[in-house]
Amino acid sequence: MSADEVLGRLRAYREHDAPTHGGRVLSYVYDHGLPELDDVAAQAIRLLQPVNGLDPTTFPSVALMESDIVAFGRAMLHGPDATGSVTSGGTESCLLAVKAARDLWVARGGVGRPRLVLSTSAHAAFHKAAHYFGLDVTVVPVDMETGRADSADVVAALGPDVALVVVSAPSYPHGVIDDVAVIAGAAADRDIPCHVDACVGGWVLPFWEEAGGEPLPQWDFRVRGVSSISADIHKYGYAPKGSSLLLFADSELDLARYFAITDWLGYPVVNPTMLGTRSATSLAAAWAVVQTLGTDGYAGLTRRVVAATSGVVTAVEGIEGLRVKGERSGPLVAVATDDSVDESRRVDPLLWTAAVAERGFVLQGQPALTQADGTCIPHTAHLTITPVTEGLLDELVPTLVEAADVARGHALPSPEALSHTGIPDPVALADGARAGGDLDLTTVLSLIEALSREDSARLLSAFLQRFTAPR
Numbered sequence: 001m002s003a004d005e006v007l008g009r010l011r012a013y014r015e016h017d018a019p020t021h022g023g024r025v026l027s028y029v030y031d032h033g034l035p036e037l038d039d040v041a042a043q044a045i046r047l048l049q050p051v052n053g054l055d056p057t058t059f060p061s062v063a064l065m066e067s068d069i070v071a072f073g074r075a076m077l078h079g080p081d082a083t084g085s086v087t088s089g090g091t092e093s094c095l096l097a098v099k100a101a102r103d104l105w106v107a108r109g110g111v112g113r114p115r116l117v118l119s120t121s122a123h124a125a126f127h128k129a130a131h132y133f134g135l136d137v138t139v140v141p142v143d144m145e146t147g148r149a150d151s152a153d154v155v156a157a158l159g160p161d162v163a164l165v166v167v168s169a170p171s172y173p174h175g176v177i178d179d180v181a182v183i184a185g186a187a188a189d190r191d192i193p194c195h196v197d198a199c200v201g202g203w204v205l206p207f208w209e210e211a212g213g214e215p216l217p218q219w220d221f222r223v224r225g226v227s228s229i230s231a232d233i234h235k236y237g238y239a240p241k242g243s244s245l246l247l248f249a250d251s252e253l254d255l256a257r258y259f260a261i262t263d264w265l266g267y268p269v270v271n272p273t274m275l276g277t278r279s280a281t282s283l284a285a286a287w288a289v290v291q292t293l294g295t296d297g298y299a300g301l302t303r304r305v306v307a308a309t310s311g312v313v314t315a316v317e318g319i320e321g322l323r324v325k326g327e328r329s330g331p332l333v334a335v336a337t338d339d340s341v342d343e344s345r346r347v348d349p350l351l352w353t354a355a356v357a358e359r360g361f362v363l364q365g366q367p368a369l370t371q372a373d374g375t376c377i378p379h380t381a382h383l384t385i386t387p388v389t390e391g392l393l394d395e396l397v398p399t400l401v402e403a404a405d406v407a408r409g410h411a412l413p414s415p416e417a418l419s420h421t422g423i424p425d426p427v428a429l430a431d432g433a434r435a436g437g438d439l440d441l442t443t444v445l446s447l448i449e450a451l452s453r454e455d456s457a458r459l460l461s462a463f464l465q466r467f468t469a470p471r
């Protein structure tokens, strides 16, 4: 194919993608609204395109870019002596935080299986880490109203077999900041490291209060006992996808993150992150974006996020039948049914999400979850607020109101009713969705609620396997 044909084909492939710019998709993308920022990132990608990030001694630019970002990040997160790396994303940062803690636990004489302590609201990446690296997980339920685990329950779960306790700032599902000071302090008293997952908050909360946002509890390296923090540059750092910052307060723990080996036939391998050969392009793009914005740039963008968030929260609070879920702070909003009104006036957030989608905005549905203590956290609609949301409020707010009017008084089929229909065929689901039929996400989320967690996870894997396979 000629270059024109290749690029033409790619453009055609992109035709059905959700819009990445303009603020109509309220998850996945973090639009800063500054075209020149996309330009500088694209040029940085081009400059570093052929470089191999595997070996910063051969390509010192990799070390220079990385140390600049670490320097910026540790000042922002108030850890003047912190060390760390730029990783490929939040999941990799979380995996490495767990891997480091596990290896340190073993090095200090831990025997048997180490344990990870977290709450229901902690990101799925930590379950993935436990699965990959062989840790048991203790999941502490969150309170129905606050969306936060009782810190006494988390502390009670700590013991000599615990390699790491994880808290969030804020949690992705409900945007709630955990009780970092109490939990990290108690962990420090027991010599257990505490990871603050600030993947989503790490590049926006540091600027939040000065930007006019609500006061926040302390959650960064200033808190005693916080041993590592993940902060995704490809979220509110506004870099293209493929970059996250992982910092450690303590260099012994940081070193436990490395994998190095010299007893094989080839070159000595020293990997600070999961990959071997790695692209330097996303690092370069992140570096370029961070340098371009600087502290003032982030502060300015955060002012817009604060204004937009307060506009959305006020709008949702004004809608009969819906309510904002959890004691949230920061730029994430979860919306649940308001059970205090008469059934005929309630709005189901998944039906609301579908009605909002028909009107051109995409919210993210989150299924209900029954916790270990038997409480059921209801399903919600999730909104990630970005700088461009501010300019869209005039359109978004009436859309949210109108969609609620359409959904009000209607109920989803109950999980019990759905569970009788059995597990659907993943192949038929995938083929239907690929044939151009829109995937009915309300049905998918309802299925997750109706099926066992094992069955729904298996179904979704088989679905995606088919969806992405060649025909």
Ligand SMILES: *Cc1c(COP(=O)(O)O)cnc(C)c1O
Pocket (backbone or CB within 6 Å): 089, 090, 091, 092, 094, 123, 125, 168, 170, 171, 172, 197, 198, 199, 200, 232, 244
């Ligand atoms: C996004 C997110 C992650 C995972 O990050 P990815 O970049 O999607 O891999 C982990 N924790 C929190 C709180 C997040 O918001």
